[in-house]
Amino acid sequence: MLKLRVNGTEVSYDGDPSVPLLWVLRDELGLTGTKFGCGAALCGACTVHLDGQATRSCTLQVSDAAGHAITTIEGLHPSGDHPVQKAWREANVPQCGYCQAGQIMSAAALLAQNPHPKDEEIHEAMSGNICRCGCYKRIEQAVRVAATGV
Amino acid sequence: MNKIENVSRRFVLKGAAATGGLVLATSVGMRRAMAETVDLSYKTGASAMPHGVVTNPKVFVSIAPDGMVTIIAHRSEMGTGVRTSLPMIVADEMGADWTRCHVQQAVGNEEKYGNQDTDGSRSTRHFLIPMRQIGAAAAAMLASAAAKRWGVDVKDVKVENHEVIHVADGKKLGFGELAAAAAAEPVPPVESLKLKDPSEFRYIRKGKVQIVDLHDITTGHATYGIDAKLPGMKFAVIARPPVVGGKVKSFDASEAMKVPGVEKVVEVKGWPWPSVFQPVGGVAVVARNTGSAIKGREALKIVWDDGPNASYDSAAYRTEMQDAARKGGKVVRNLGDADAALKSADKVITGEYYLPHIAHASMEPPAALANVKDGKIEAWACVQSAGGTRDTLAKTFNMKVDDVTVHPTLLGGGFGRKSKCDFVIEAALLSQAVGAPVKVVWTREDDIQHDFYHTVSFERIEAGVKDGKVVAWKHRSVAPTIGSTFVKGANQQIPIELGMSFVDVPFNIPNIRCENPAIDAHTRIGWFRSVSNIPHGFAQQTFVAELAHALGKDQKEMLLELLGTEGPIDPRKQIDGQLWNYGEPYESYPIDPRRLRGVVEHVAEKAGWGRTVPKGHGLGIAAIRSFVSYIATVVEVAVDDKGNITIPRVDTAIDCGSFVNPERIESQIEGAAVMGISVAKYGSLTFKNGRAEQGNFDTFQVARIDDAPGQTNVWIMDSGWTLPPSGVGEPGVPPFMPALCNAIFAATGKRLRTMPIGDQLKA
Ligand code: FES
Numbered sequence A: 001m002l003k004l005r006v007n008g009t010e011v012s013y014d015g016d017p018s019v020p021l022l023w024v025l026r027d028e029l030g031l032t033g034t035k036f037g038c039g040a041a042l043c044g045a046c047t048v049h050l051d052g053q054a055t056r057s058c059t060l061q062v063s064d065a066a067g068h069a070i071t072t073i074e075g076l077h078p079s080g081d082h083p084v085q086k087a088w089r090e091a092n093v094p095q096c097g098y099c100q101a102g103q104i105m106s107a108a109a110l111l112a113q114n115p116h117p118k119d120e121e122i123h124e125a126m127s128g129n130i131c132r133c134g135c136y137k138r139i140e141q142a143v144r145v146a147a148t149g150v
Numbered sequence B: 001m002n003k004i005e006n007v008s009r010r011f012v013l014k015g016a017a018a019t020g021g022l023v024l025a026t027s028v029g030m031r032r033a034m035a036e037t038v039d040l041s042y043k044t045g046a047s048a049m050p051h052g053v054v055t056n057p058k059v060f061v062s063i064a065p066d067g068m069v070t071i072i073a074h075r076s077e078m079g080t081g082v083r084t085s086l087p088m089i090v091a092d093e094m095g096a097d098w099t100r101c102h103v104q105q106a107v108g109n110e111e112k113y114g115n116q117d118t119d120g121s122r123s124t125r126h127f128l129i130p131m132r133q134i135g136a137a138a139a140a141m142l143a144s145a146a147a148k149r150w151g152v153d154v155k156d157v158k159v160e161n162h163e164v165i166h167v168a169d170g171k172k173l174g175f176g177e178l179a180a181a182a183a184a185e186p187v188p189p190v191e192s193l194k195l196k197d198p199s200e201f202r203y204i205r206k207g208k209v210q211i212v213d214l215h216d217i218t219t220g221h222a223t224y225g226i227d228a229k230l231p232g233m234k235f236a237v238i239a240r241p242p243v244v245g246g247k248v249k250s251f252d253a254s255e256a257m258k259v260p261g262v263e264k265v266v267e268v269k270g271w272p273w274p275s276v277f278q279p280v281g282g283v284a285v286v287a288r289n290t291g292s293a294i295k296g297r298e299a300l301k302i303v304w305d306d307g308p309n310a311s312y313d314s315a316a317y318r319t320e321m322q323d324a325a326r327k328g329g330k331v332v333r334n335l336g337d338a339d340a341a342l343k344s345a346d347k348v349i350t351g352e353y354y355l356p357h358i359a360h361a362s363m364e365p366p367a368a369l370a371n372v373k374d375g376k377i378e379a380w381a382c383v384q385s386a387g388g389t390r391d392t393l394a395k396t397f398n399m400k401v402d403d404v405t406v407h408p409t410l411l412g413g414g415f416g417r418k419s420k421c422d423f424v425i426e427a428a429l430l431s432q433a434v435g436a437p438v439k440v441v442w443t444r445e446d447d448i449q450h451d452f453y454h455t456v457s458f459e460r461i462e463a464g465v466k467d468g469k470v471v472a473w474k475h476r477s478v479a480p481t482i483g484s485t486f487v488k489g490a491n492q493q494i495p496i497e498l499g500m501s502f503v504d505v506p507f508n509i510p511n512i513r514c515e516n517p518a519i520d521a522h523t524r525i526g527w528f529r530s531v532s533n534i535p536h537g538f539a540q541q542t543f544v545a546e547l548a549h550a551l552g553k554d555q556k557e558m559l560l561e562l563l564g565t566e567g568p569i570d571p572r573k574q575i576d577g578q579l580w581n582y583g584e585p586y587e588s589y590p591i592d593p594r595r596l597r598g599v600v601e602h603v604a605e606k607a608g609w610g611r612t613v614p615k616g617h618g619l620g621i622a623a624i625r626s627f628v629s630y631i632a633t634v635v636e637v638a639v640d641d642k643g644n645i646t647i648p649r650v651d652t653a654i655d656c657g658s659f660v661n662p663e664r665i666e667s668q669i670e671g672a673a674v675m676g677i678s679v680a681k682y683g684s685l686t687f688k689n690g691r692a693e694q695g696n697f698d699t700f701q702v703a704r705i706d707d708a709p710g711q712t713n714v715w716i717m718d719s720g721w722t723l724p725p726s727g728v729g730e731p732g733v734p735p736f737m738p739a740l741c742n743a744i745f746a747a748t749g750k751r752l753r754t755m756p757i758g759d760q761l762k763a
């Protein structure tokens, strides 16, 4: 039986400890805000925070997540008003929206570590997150808004 | 927008159950053209679609006693904003306050809601008027109810901001107070409705309304097909035949069953090729979570019978296509005598172009949850066609449609892939087999290797020039057809393919000949955002720039010269069979080169066509009519000395006639440029031994943030309400690739005739 700390709450999982954290979050705990896009750390849809670090949950064995603070999009802010979430809404970033939880989690982790990233730093931090709808221009703009307020 | 959020969350599993409160009356007849209002006199192809149009306000609008208005969204949301835009039209026309409106997603039921096939860029063009009529009918019923209560003439009241107001003395009744009485009013006949003057619109064309799912999307609460939940559900992945037309010969599940969490291994029924929208079969692993199912699948041992397409090889096929294009074939349009004009020309210019298969690769792969129980099916899925999915399920399981419920979730991208409901049928087959709700998830490899692919294409254009003028245009297009997914052995392009930037070429040239040499398909061909406009348009618009170069002219001037200055051109009599005009009557939507001229001139001005650009930069232009919209794009490219390309700026002008939500038009066009970059730089799906050679985003790459244009400017042509609405979701893609390649030629002198660009510019 694994004990996990997800969004500040202790939960347990009694299945195969070698499956990726992503599927435990989604299928066992019902936290479907974290998305599946590739299963191979190529697209960023599954990004969560592990002790504040942006982490691809699709390639992290769930047993390796035990003992760490796991934050998913649902737990990023109690009312969904993290500055990154607000900036995302202000810039009308999403089209289909599917990639956006991962994008927001990557952006939030970036800004926590580097509150005023340069454009290249934004690109670097966000380049692991694919948006097939092509919202990149607005993603960049929203990260800047979240960082600077403008 | 709190209310809206609640609704979309509740939708997760309860579905779109009707809400209480009012409901507005009985049925009205078929929509009729509104002769008294000039802007509404056009006809669309909406009524020719399966189940056509429903304008019954009772079906689409209900008002609760507290005044909350619930509006049905009957089309699928895949990122275009339609789930917001169409209900917003109803709200505006009925005088509702948008903050007091819920949007509720319709289940699949075309008899009730009208056509639900969300594809072909036609939601706004088919439903702008019906949605306005629904809103106007609701407003009229509210007005009539208030007038009766006050004992005044209905002419003396107006509907505004969620209230009915008595104009003379200013007394008011809220929508909630009138809900029950309005429900008892008869539905006014469509031709009696007075629609708002556009100056009265509060939301339409303002671009201020945010998408209804915005909060849920940014907080992880939006529900996609992959997110649907039911108590006790199981999770499945399927090993499908690696070659289209193949099947399972034998399999050994013993190792898979040992994987912890795996509960069952089941063979899935497959339909023979061409399987239309049905599953291709395979072996499913059912487990307690998707991760365990994937591990179980890795442990399966399967012997496949590869079937008739086992030798499909993209390199060999390219040669076959090229040979066919050089030989010629079925004439699908003929004007004048192109061959004679070519013979007597001063100069003949030839261009050959090749564009490979592409996979859709929507970020959400196909995924569906189904529960087959007590002779009924209930399914939740990311489908573009909820009604069609319901009908197909009913037919497949030999049930009455009334026993099948399909809840369309949000779609994490669709791009045409999710018009096909194979994955929903898979989920239902497995639910039936295991006696529990089953969610089927396609992994990325499944998605890329078992897609309904964008066609591969070889295009050849010859033009004859006499006295400096283009006098002959001969275009041959060779591509496996979408028809082959439906009909065994289909080997010629079908009208919808021919009608996309091929036989409808909008140029004023006296001799035009289009040929479609036959070629057999060896995989499943489907429609990908903008479909055949991609290969046909790429060839056509690259070739225009080649002509310009050969004749020492400017690209844009060459394009304008070919478009000419004359009004609509009508190729219908020159075509073998019927011209497919995106399903629209030609009278409402003629092929008008002047509108294409309009966007070319506009975008050229806005983009500063002809401006001096830094060394290594170049400008390119392309203009294409697609989905009855007119669109032109100017790309500025920068090519460094290693052959890496970046795109500092893109400008696109779109003439989509009357429009509703300019903010979402911009987002669609911005996204289309990025998708264009994916197609141009990376898009290639190849086959060897019948198997797709790519599997995930490492081998099938798509654009990332670094690839995106530095600046994307979108210019929407404003013709007021004088032109009927036309497509927006797809038209942004086709002009991008030729504009980019024309820009690359301007920057480097290198002409790219094969997509993707890949390493072609590398030294
Ligand atoms: S699903 Fe984890 S990176 Fe794509």
Ligand code: FES
Binding pocket: A094, A095, A096, A097, A098, A099, A100, A130, A131, A132, A133, A134, A135, B079, B363, B412, B413
């Ligand atoms: S918004 Fe659709 S994939 Fe990003």
